[in-house]
Amino acid sequence: MIKQILYFFKLHNTITLLLxxxxxxxxxxGCSLPGKDLPSISLFDHFDKVVHFTFFAIFFILWYxxxxxKPYIPYYLLLLTAFYGFGIEWYQLNCVVGRSFDILDxxxxxIGGLTGWILIKYLDL
Numbered sequence: 001m002i003k004q005i006l007y008f009f010k011l012h013n014t015i016t017l018l019l020x021x022x023x024x025x026x027x028x029x030g031c032s033l034p035g036k037d038l039p040s041i042s043l044f045d046h047f048d049k050v051v052h053f054t055f056f057a058i059f060f061i062l063w064y065x066x067x068x069x070k071p072y073i074p075y076y077l078l079l080l081t082a083f084y085g086f087g088i089e090w091y092q093l094n095c096v097v098g099r100s101f102d103i104l105d106x107x108x109x110x111i112g113g114l115t116g117w118i119l120i121k122y123l124d125l
Contacts, residue, residue: 003123009065020062024084027055031088034098052108053115056081060116074117078110085109 009016060081067073086106092099 002119006061006065006120006123009062013066013068016062017066020059020066023055023059023062027059027084028088030055031092031099032096034096049104049108052085052105053112056085056109056112057116057119059084060113061120064116064120074120078113078117081113081116082106082110085113 009019060077063077063080064074067077086109088109089101089103089106093101
């Protein structure tokens with residue numbers, strides 16, 4: 001099922017590019033909310049790391065498919081994923097009330113991107 005969905009996005013590159021842009025903006029908006037405005041969903045300790053991981057795995061996959069990958073693209077995208085994740089953490093520390101820099105969030109973002117890459121390779125897209 002996942003492979004069919006990703007294949008659809010691969011065939012419809014413009015839709016995927018628009019989704020990648022929207023997803024990137026959505027991550028930024030979500031991370032720009034003051035801490036008090038965030039819902040307190042805590043199914044287990046460090047649940048927010050799972051959210052970061054998932055959001056950035058999707059981030060990587062959408063951008064990967066959008067670029068109609070060349071052999072070097074995943075490396076640049078993984079760097080971009082890490083830079084974006086840690087950049088947002090810096091932004092939260094310096095610009096968002098009630099938020100702070102959390103290195104574990106940045107690591108979860110990066111590992112999410114790496115997992116997105118592994119998933120893409122595993123599904124042979």
